[in-house]
Each structure stands twice: as structure tokens, then as C-alpha cells.
Amino acid sequence: MSDRVLGVVGVLLAGFYIWQATLIETSFITDPVGAKTFPIIVGIVLAIASVAIFFLPDSDPHWPAVSRLFEIGLSVAVMIAYTYALPEAGFVIATIFASAFLAWRLGATPLESIIAGFCISVGIYAIFHLILGLSLAKGPFGF
């Protein structure tokens, strides 16, 4: 079933891709092939592969339970929030929260995860910023 869905999504994606490729504006300087042809070929390959997957599907993968899917979704949301928090809160503070959350969801107790978050954040800051001189996001307190 999953592979059939993948096949349908692939065909739709290929259709969208080829449609977008035909909309590429051509400039006045151009070569015999032009900017459209190769993307269209790629789209056609994508479509053929998707059709093949649709008609010859593998057995279904083992999908996690809905609650676990929700957790993965939540982790993605935390990562997105993290990227926006980086320039506002600075690397150290944002990273403490993000890595503590991930450690917690990976099975650490709340206290363990806070300690882990602190160690990971300060550790990365010390190694990559203080020793190796990599520039990290600066927050209101300068770290």
C-alpha cells in the first residue's frame, strides 16, 4: 500500500515538475538543448520509475504507531523552532533546550535530559567556538 502511495505521489510530482519545466523562460542566448530539456527528461524518468513502483510494490514497511509519529512530528517542530530561536536566544541557550528535548524523547529522564542538554550545548560551544573558532549564533548575552 505504501509503495502504491509513493507511486501516485511520484507521478504527481513528475507531472508538476515537467509542467514547471515547460514554464522556464528561455533567454535570447541559448544552446541547441536549452534550459528545459534536461529537467523534462528527468521528470519523465521520475514518472516511469513511479509507475514501476506502483505496479510492482514491495511489501509494506513497518510504520510506527500514531503516537510515535506524533512525537517525530513534535521533534521536527522543535527543530524548526530551534532554527528560529538561534539568532534570538543565542547558540548556548537554544541548544540546551533543543538537545534536552531530543534526549528526553530518546528515553532519558527529565533530570538526565536537562543535564545532557547542558553538557551537549556547553561542550559544543567549548570545542567548536572557543577552541576551533567557529562562529556560532550570538544571543543577547554574547553566547
Add this chain to the structure above:
Amino acid sequence: MDTLFALADGFAVALTWQNLLLALIGCFLGTIIGALPGLGPSNGVAILIPLAFSLGLGATPALILLTSVYYGAMYGGRISSILLNIPGDEPAVMTTLDGYPMAKNGQAGEALALSGIASFVGSFVATIGLAFLAPQLVKLALLFGPAEYFALYVLAFATLGGIASANQGKAAFAAALGLGIAMVGVDGQTGVPRFSFGNVHLYDGINFLVAIVGLFALSEVFIFLEHRNEETDGNPDSKVKIGRMLPSWAMLKGCFGAISRSTVIGFLAGVLPGAGASLGSFMAYGLEKKISDKDKTFGKGDPRGVAAPEAGNNAAAGGALVPMLALGVPGSGTTAVLLAMLMALNITPGPLLFTKNPDVVWGLIAALIIANVMLLALNIPMVGIFVRILMIPTKYLMPAVAMISFVGIYGISGSTFDLMVMILFGVLGWVLRKLDVPLVPVIMGVLLGNAMEVNLRRAMTISNGDWSTLVASPLSISIWTLAVAGFVLPIIAGKYLRRAKPTVPEVAETEAD
């Protein structure tokens, strides 16, 4: 003789204190990365590229650091295979078959040392092979025109699909997806934006480093989030006794044949475009079992069953560098990642690399030989340290991996947009892995897409738009034939490989108990 002189120059480049130190750090880090379950050569190197890049290392030092990590990871994968029965990375799967039973018999130390020696022989011979074979391939490659290069890229994708994946449709799907992603951004030849939907961030295209770190490293974090509590955290339940640290002379002598055969097979498997180290160790173990398993001792802790796959996968790692350096076509997932690093440093691999930047090529090859010796020296006496590092539970390791990925990508551009794209690729990588769509063709598509298109358009410009130019020379016809054969043959004849591969872990369990 030229090769020897060039190699001597290479040693002159590599033997600076800075480069030696980098090689040592790389070997050490690489062994750790390879040993930790969930981190393998490709995602380990992927995380480190942006870091090496943003630290402002020069081309040769950066390349030395990262290839040392690559070789180190190949060594490290065996440690958790032998001690925990959990392969540290994919090529180390075959090592669990006899390595873990050996550890259970109280021969863990001998198994580790033996596999270390086998790894050394495999990669040492392969590196020498690389030094001699790559220049020959370069001579051939100088005959290649744009049409031949276009065919060569098709060959790489076709064979990658045939060998790396169980389902040709999915391999082709992955390749097309990667190529499609590579098309995003301003077209280099006519200057028109493509697939950028008016978004300024997309005009530069999608940075392949962002795609690689997302697909390889971040998706691994999601896999671990999904499987929390399902497996042990990498802690050995029962303390496996390490035992004596050096194999007996008789054991080494008994493994000599296995190591030499596996080295040759591994090297050849590595040189094939798209095959890589997993196939090398798989074939080496399979053949050794056919030749030597007269008393049915394989799978019960036969030393030859440890030596063969380790020699095979390390030889394949060296072999995979041949097409990557000489043609610019990577032979495996990790070499695709190394190719990404070269491109990030503005070095284009291929025949011209050997004439334009001989210091890079030969410095690298010399560094590989040095790294190899270092790894042997590190791995035999210091294996206890790596065993202790293995105890880091994944609940602390994976958050650190995720955060270092963010640091690396942020270090390149400092842009929130790139981080968002990385997260997107992380989710995409997770979904594709669930659906058994291979990730390596996606990466290769993203990396090679533009070069592939440029060569197609160059060939067509030369021929004034005549498509038959793609099959006009005997060389290109033979490459096309190989490509078609490489894609079609596995569908017909590859059922053996396909059936044998997934059953490997089950065999390991039933025979170990």
C-alpha cells in the same frame, strides 16, 4: 616509475606536522564514528564536511582529515559488530556473523586484533592499487568527450541501482529525485532561474552539503526517535571478556589465504561504480565460505569469517576512490560524500585533477598510507578505549549528532533558510528510508546533476543539436551497453543477491545461538 616519483612527492606534501596531526585526529574520530551504532562512514563524514569547510582548512589538509575519518570509520565498524553483535555501519554487517560468536567464546581480543590486521592489509593493498590503477584510468579518461561523460554518469546511476537496491524502480526514482533537486537554481549556461518559484534563496540552488547532512545525519536521528526502547542502548548486557589481545601465529597463518582473496575481491567491488564497501564485504564473506567452510565452522566463530569481510570492506573503501578521483564518479555513498567535499573546496575530480592538482591527489594517497599505519597502531593497543566509548547511550549521542549537524550547516552560511532545508531533507530521508528507497542515488543525483546536464548540452552544442552524437563513438557505445546491462541484469539474474542479502541478520541470529 612515474607513480613512485609522484608518490614520493605526495609523501613530501603529507608529511608535515599539521597534516600528520590531522590524519591522527581523523583516524581517532573515524574509529569512534565507525564504532558507534547509528553513525557510519557516510553520515560521519557528512557531519564533518561543513565543519572542516567552515574552519577554513586548505584543500589538502581538509581532504586528509576527512579521508582519515573515512578509513577510520571502516576500521571502527567492526568493534561493535564483534562485541555487541550490532554492526556499527552497513559494511560491518558480515563481520557480526563470525565476530560475535568469537567474542562469546572468549576470543574478543583476538577477533578485534585479527580484524584490525585484516583491515590493514585490505586497505593497504587497495591504496597501493589506487596509486597504480588511477593514473591508468586517467589515461583512458582523457579520451572522454562530453558525450562519453554523459554516458558515464548514466552508467554510474544504472549500476548503483542494480547493486545498491533491491528494487530497480526505487533506485531510478531516487536518482531522478536527486537530479531534479540539482536543477533548482539559476541555469549556469543561459542564466535563467529554474524551479525557484521566485524565492531568492533558491536562486543559488540547493547546497548539496545541506542535502547530504539532512539526508544522512538528521534522518538517523528520526530513525532512533522512532525505535526508542525497542533495542538495547548499545550497552553490552553481559560483559564480553576481551581475552588475549594478539592472535596466535597459527591463527594469522590460517587466515592468510582468506585475507588475500578477500582483498582482491573487495578492491574490484570497490572500483565498480556504485558498488562500494557493503558489496565488497558481502562478496568476500560469501566466497570465503564457499572455499574454506569444509568443517561447517563458519558462523560459529571461525577466524577466517572475521578476516574475510574486514579485508573485503576495507579494500573496497580504497577501490571506491579510484573512479571517484580519476573520473569524478563516486563508487559508493561515502565516496559520494567525499566528492561533495572536493566540490565544496572548488576542486573538480576527474582526469584534470591529476595534471592540475597533483599535490592534492598524491598528498591524499600518501596520507591514506600514513593513516593506515596509524590506524593499525591505534587499533591494536587502544581498542579498550574505543570499547569504552561504545558505552555512550544513544539517548545522549543522537541529540549531540543532531546539534553538531546544525552547527556545521549554520557555520557555512549562517542562514536560517539552509537549516530549514536541512530539516526538510531529514524528514525526506526518514520517509525514503522507511519506504526502502536508497539514499545514495539521491545524493549522487544532487551532486552530479549539473555536471551531467552540462556534458549533455556541451555534446549537443558540438554536434549542433544532433542527438545521435551521444552514441557516435565506440567508447560511448560500450559505456551505454554496460549501463543498460548494469541496470537490466540484476532484474533478471540478481535474484540471488536480492534474496541472500536480507536473510543475513537472521542467519547471524540462528547460527550464533
